Amino acid sequence: MANLTLIQALNDGLKTAMANDDSVVVFGEDVGPKGGVFLATEGLTNEFGEQRCFDTPLSEDGIVGTAVGMAMNGLRPVAEIQFQDFIFPAFDQIVSEAAKLRYRSGGQYTAPMVIRTPYGGGIRGGLYHSQSGEAYFAHTAGLKVVIPSTPRDAKGLLLASIQDPDPVLFLEPKALYRSVKGEVPEGEFTVDLSTLRTVREGRDVTVFCYGAMVPVVEKAAAQAEEQRGIKSLVVDLRTLLPLDEEGVLEAAKQTGRVVVVHEAPRFCGYGAEISALIAENCIEYMEAPVKRVTGFDTPFPNTLEHHYLPDDRRVLDAIEEVYNF
């Protein structure tokens, strides 16, 4: 066990994967000598050589498109997109190609690959260095979408994603890169995809969240208990697609009162699917309507981002609201 920040855990995960499997290659903009703008890939070029960790030209389409080609020909590419806000030039390669290749070729060609990218607010990045685009991808059959919120999960889910036979979009909560620290097993270890993580036990209200919202929800849940004696069951979804729907419904039924939290805008956001799933499948267990706490339906602001992002106060209000419904 080592005590690592989330970014250190990712770096450790990449090193572990590259050391154990020669077919793992890491590339993207500035991931080589510079080690990536957040230093997730620091030291990899030194340790594994320029053939296995290298910079690419400034083209997300090229990064993802060539990753698909590498993947179908025996490599395990781990491509980095510098910010999730800049992934859209590669949207066609992700949605039309990586996600549909196995299906359209009847399994003759496949794309086992990982696309890592930092997402979310909290760094004063304004419109284009703050977005949470998970809903754009979670609607895409054939793709897997993973978001860790702890150093342990960051490494374990990353290694599971690299070994997965299907393309995985690995969204990293940049706000947590250096703000969370935790015990991380050394060497090879994986956390299964499509499994939920119970962050906190409770029987009054269930709160679903993921990524950078997890610590915010934990704070709010603690306050709810201290200040109001409301016990919250906090669930970190971790894998958004394919989702462990049974697990979600199970957790919802345990309390009959549900809050869903994410940074992304509300309208057609990921929370809509969670809310709909629960309302459609366990209405008889529900004591209150599901409450969504999300970013607003606007682009992401800069100076006022702390008003835009859901915080513990907004989550606490929601917990109380569904509790008192």
Next chain:
Amino acid sequence: MANLTLIQALNDGLKTAMANDDSVVVFGEDVGPKGGVFLATEGLTNEFGEQRCFDTPLSEDGIVGTAVGMAMNGLRPVAEIQFQDFIFPAFDQIVSEAAKLRYRSGGQYTAPMVIRTPYGGGIRGGLYHSQSGEAYFAHTAGLKVVIPSTPRDAKGLLLASIQDPDPVLFLEPKALYRSVKGEVPEGEFTVDLSTLRTVREGRDVTVFCYGAMVPVVEKAAAQAEEQRGIKSLVVDLRTLLPLDEEGVLEAAKQTGRVVVVHEAPRFCGYGAEISALIAENCIEYMEAPVKRVTGFDTPFPNTLEHHYLPDDRRVLDAIEEVYNF
């Protein structure tokens, strides 16, 4: 009044807009002499000249990107994307640029433009000539998303979209291009965006739908009434973003039993937002959980597309299910 097919109504709408406003320009792949692969732009180059209706190189990014530039400099571009399946190379221009320009420039620069594109199944188009991507766009603040289902709405909503000060993604149900006919006012006329259309009155079950699913739902609603005496309130959403949420909740409350129908895959599809909205805001009126009837969470097949697409039988089953809940 003229009796037109949906494609004729669109052609009529484009001619009307170009005749009344010199700043309207129409362009895209094969829209010139060929008149578009579905003939929506037939005759425009002849009538208005090559400067106002012309072919472009094979680049959706270029088509949408230059449309944004034209729009900010006084033109009213109406760009065609040959199939919605091919819009993804332009995803960045739509989501990062057109949709966010007004916001990021504090209103100094704006993009009043329309992107027309045929969407949906029913023509044996397989994975890449059949998709319904509305959910990818409805999650994008700053964009408007419109889908007509009748010739009258096709013209009226198109003219309203061209006059709208914000960028509009205008999704055309290709399956209905020639299969529906109806009365269409001649010359200038508009149908307000963000207004619902009541397709059929009923007090037992409310069915929300749009585009090519509307005739399918009408058929099912008729059967439900004939065979089971169930009266359905059928609502055509028409504008998916911004949505008339009040209208949706009103219609849901009227029956307390709701079915939502779309072709697109279910997971994180547009129906999730409708289902969530209703469950969250009028739970006390609901007699049954909302039921979604959608495409499956897979890419779009070819030979078996009639099994993939929701049909009147699946909608009828759903109507009965919520009615008998």
Next chain:
Amino acid sequence: MTDMLTVIAPDGATKKGFDAGLSDEELVHCYRTMLLVRAFDDISLKMQRSGRIGFSIPNRGIEATQVGAASALRKTDWIFPSYRDFGMALYHGIPTVEMMHNMFGNAKDSAKGRQMPVHFSFVEPIRFYSISSPIGTHIPHAVGAAYASKMRGEDTVHLTSFGDGGTSSIGFHSGMNFAAVWKAPVVFLCQNNGYAISCPADEQTASDGYAIKAEAYGMPHTTVDGNDLLAVRQAVLDAAERARKGEGPTMIESVTFRMGGHSTSDDPTKYVPKELLEEWEKKDPVERFRRHLEKRGLWSQDVEDRLRKDTLEEVRVAAKEAEDTAKPGLETIFSDVYADVPNHLREQGEFLFDLSKRRGEAAAGDGEFPL
């Protein structure tokens, strides 16, 4: 216009002592493959018109480019084709019936009936990469696959084929750039057939031809007479040689002409000038190669009659077998989305199986949808 590499003169002659490196049998195989493509085209068109299949793509005019390029590749090489490269597959012995299974989208179709016709996918006897409808997306795939081959020290060549319109795609820009920076073993074959559906070259780009686009990427390029099978073969052989030697990618522009419509849904008379078509009909690539065989004493009317009869028969039999093959099972809607079928898809599948049982396959008729 930069001058083009040509090998076979209009009368069929080649320069003295020129050696194409093909045996007589192989030369005849090239010719037969072109006739096979024509037979495939003609029968597919008829079947489309009579509603037996939904769609096809004519290859008339492009046969020499397809077959010449394919003849320069080894079975260990990869082909990343466009939807207008039937000849490349047929040359390498992919069974006609396999291709027909795709045209009918039946249970034996390698794509399991999920794709439109002409969206082939094969791994044997050569890797003929799964065709995608979006233009240009396969170009960076070839580059990535080539990077993998290079990294493992193989001498595999990855040929990617695309049209004049394809050069405007984003995949062309990123694929060409990455390949040149990586010195990846890729051959970029641009089939300039005059049109992108209805869009002529001068509306597609202002450059003088397409090969010159390689300059933007510091990549060597050649322009060849695309109706000259041996010229195309030579250009691809040279480019493949460079690639195998680790000298990096090459772009080849093959100048040819689409003598048919873009697809069976297209009416080219609306936009292709009659004179232009007639001019190119005089340059028919099959006739050009026939003359060459005749000069070599490999052609006679008997040979011609036999080959035409053979190829038509081969395609007919294949079509019949494919048409008689059952449709894919319902499970093919849900399999291959992921390596394993996740729970939500399992449930959706069970729902559909149950539903179609309840309604009886009767209701499962095709063509219910208009247009």
Next chain:
Amino acid sequence: MTDMLTVIAPDGATKKGFDAGLSDEELVHCYRTMLLVRAFDDISLKMQRSGRIGFSIPNRGIEATQVGAASALRKTDWIFPSYRDFGMALYHGIPTVEMMHNMFGNAKDSAKGRQMPVHFSFVEPIRFYSISSPIGTHIPHAVGAAYASKMRGEDTVHLTSFGDGGTSSIGFHSGMNFAAVWKAPVVFLCQNNGYAISCPADEQTASDGYAIKAEAYGMPHTTVDGNDLLAVRQAVLDAAERARKGEGPTMIESVTFRMGGHSTSDDPTKYVPKELLEEWEKKDPVERFRRHLEKRGLWSQDVEDRLRKDTLEEVRVAAKEAEDTAKPGLETIFSDVYADVPNHLREQGEFLFDLSKRRGEAAAGDGEFPL
């Protein structure tokens, strides 16, 4: 490497009888603008280090390209800038304080505090188009805007500026191609400053320089010494002339060097060889132009001292005013998403206003988020 257009010799001299078409006042204004950019850079860096602003972009080394290009444009022309084009805005008289309002994202920021620092947007006194973070997306915008100007028969020129890395973007490929096909009045200014963050030219592309990329689009191109203000001005004047005459677009590669980090978050010593930096420091564009002014008798130590004092003062005052300006109101989160505020945004706004009333602005402190 293709040879470059140069006007000012290292010693500051120009060929006999060369006329830049600038009055003495304008020449001094060019110099002052470069000093103003440096002052803006230095003070922004200090403010960022002391946490008064969150981010900035250094312009050191690029000043001559920015100012030279701007000096060739009319107030009726449009500039589609990158985030490293401060000098273009300042040359045309966009008030320093307006730019500082953006650096602080305050209530007077034309972007209403929604964007990161250096993402300027202006319409007066010249159209300095709203800067977007995504690389290359603004290039087709310039082309579309140029199409509109051309259609109306105006002689407006649209200059778009981007970096060496920007040439790999999809916007470059589509923008260049569309502009050439349309003969649109666009000047494509590629600022080759040696790096795309940490990515050097040879990892960005295999082409010999960047100007040659114009060949792919049949577009004329020139390469200029980007540290030579008058050479850049001349190249842009010529390109603008062509555009105004309806002869279409031109690509200009300005060869220069980013003497600072990519941004205030970047440490270039990790990847920029020391010798390379030193080599370019000798070619400092400001010093080069100073020598030219000296040769023309327009420079003296007094002038220098006054200008430096002036410009520093101007930036300081602007920074102070911007820092003292209030933050944007909460409503700015919800306005300008659409021309009108739709109901769902009205409700969300009311929710937020009410919430922040209940909690008191206290809780609204910045920097709550880590990293």
